[in-house]
Amino acid sequence: MVETLQWTIKDNETDNIQVINQAAVLLKRGETVAFPTETVYGLGADATNAEAVAKIFKAKGRPQDNPLIAHVATKEQLMKLVDNIQPYVEKLMDTFSPGPITYVLPSNGTCAANVTAGLSTIGVRIPSHPVAQALLKNCDIPIAAPSANISGKPSPTTANHVYEDLHGKIAGILDGGATGVGVESTVIDCTEAIPTILRPGGVTAEQLQAVIGEVNVDPALTNATDRPKAPGMKYRHYSPEVPLWLIKGTPLEIQKVIDKEKASGVRLAILASAETASLLHAEEIFTLGNNIDEIASNLYEALRKYKASDIDLIICEAFSEEGIGQAVMNRLKKAASKYLTI
Numbered sequence: 001m002v003e004t005l006q007w008t009i010k011d012n013e014t015d016n017i018q019v020i021n022q023a024a025v026l027l028k029r030g031e032t033v034a035f036p037t038e039t040v041y042g043l044g045a046d047a048t049n050a051e052a053v054a055k056i057f058k059a060k061g062r063p064q065d066n067p068l069i070a071h072v073a074t075k076e077q078l079m080k081l082v083d084n085i086q087p088y089v090e091k092l093m094d095t096f097s098p099g100p101i102t103y104v105l106p107s108n109g110t111c112a113a114n115v116t117a118g119l120s121t122i123g124v125r126i127p128s129h130p131v132a133q134a135l136l137k138n139c140d141i142p143i144a145a146p147s148a149n150i151s152g153k154p155s156p157t158t159a160n161h162v163y164e165d166l167h168g169k170i171a172g173i174l175d176g177g178a179t180g181v182g183v184e185s186t187v188i189d190c191t192e193a194i195p196t197i198l199r200p201g202g203v204t205a206e207q208l209q210a211v212i213g214e215v216n217v218d219p220a221l222t223n224a225t226d227r228p229k230a231p232g233m234k235y236r237h238y239s240p241e242v243p244l245w246l247i248k249g250t251p252l253e254i255q256k257v258i259d260k261e262k263a264s265g266v267r268l269a270i271l272a273s274a275e276t277a278s279l280l281h282a283e284e285i286f287t288l289g290n291n292i293d294e295i296a297s298n299l300y301e302a303l304r305k306y307k308a309s310d311i312d313l314i315i316c317e318a319f320s321e322e323g324i325g326q327a328v329m330n331r332l333k334k335a336a337s338k339y340l341t342i
Contacts, residue, residue, distance in 0.1 A: 042145030100202025249342035
């Protein structure tokens with residue numbers, strides 16, 4: 001077991017500088033440190049150090065063919081990791097970075113081979129969270145960082161989530177409070193003349209199209225029989241401890257499913273928007289929010305809330321796939337053991 005240090009970001013700027021320095025020292029020594037981004041908490045390691053990167057895979061139990069995203073503080077640092085970018089890429093960066101978007105670009109080999117899982121491309125992003133920015137600037141090296149959770153489980157949006165999954169497995173946890181967006185970054189393949197969304201996230205397809213025009217969507221996102229273009233997309237993710245059913249239907253139709261399962265003795269938890277929740281009757285209802293942005297922000301907290309000792313089944317309302325709703329539904333479909341359209 002590894003000793004896991006914990007630091008908390010405070011209002012005192014001097015204290016925070018010392019905390020960031022301590023976390024950066026560990027990263028530069030080849031250790032793993034969890035830190036907040038605007039999407040979810042990431043588990044970081046020096047992306048140029050293969051041994052350090054290997055510690056990420058070990059701590060998470062992550063498949064070795066699942067590439068990692070390299071995080072940097074600036075566009076200038078990003079450009080040092082890639083070659084021959086398409087003309088539209090800088091326009092995207094100037095509009096959306098720093099922010100919740102990851103660019104898949106031709107790698108120049110600066111990052112370790114286990115970051116890219118042997119691919120000729122690398123995913124790189126510039127997070128906007130002030131703690132992530134301070135840490136990356138202090139380190140002055142690219143930091144490989146997938147979500148700081150056990151592989152396959154819901155991503156962490158608080159330091160407590162990280163602690164639950166990885167305490168004793170990583171060197172440090174940097175607590176910067178709850179994250180904002182709540183779902184991971186948009187991953188966009190920028191290796192062709194027309195970019196392709198590989199994973200929906202904090203930047204929507206509509207926002208991308210407004211800046212650069214035509215944007216493709218990986219067929220694997222809408223057709224389960226298509227093989228994903230990125231290895232990491234083929235694994236089941238975000239699964240809560242309790243089985244989850246995703247239901248597309250009216251509140252009345254969802255209520256009928258609730259009543260049927262309850263009558264058979266099943267202990268239920270319901271996840272729904274505020275509007276739908278107000279129309280449902282059940283002992284345990286988690287209101288995800290009033291709008292899709294709030295739902296995205298609260299989603300992983302809800303998926304982590306229920307334990308098998310207390311609940312037998314989670315029933316979740318399906319949402320519109322417009323805007324960030326596409327990212328929310330992408331995560332819920334991956335988490336669900338059953339998707340019912342009524």
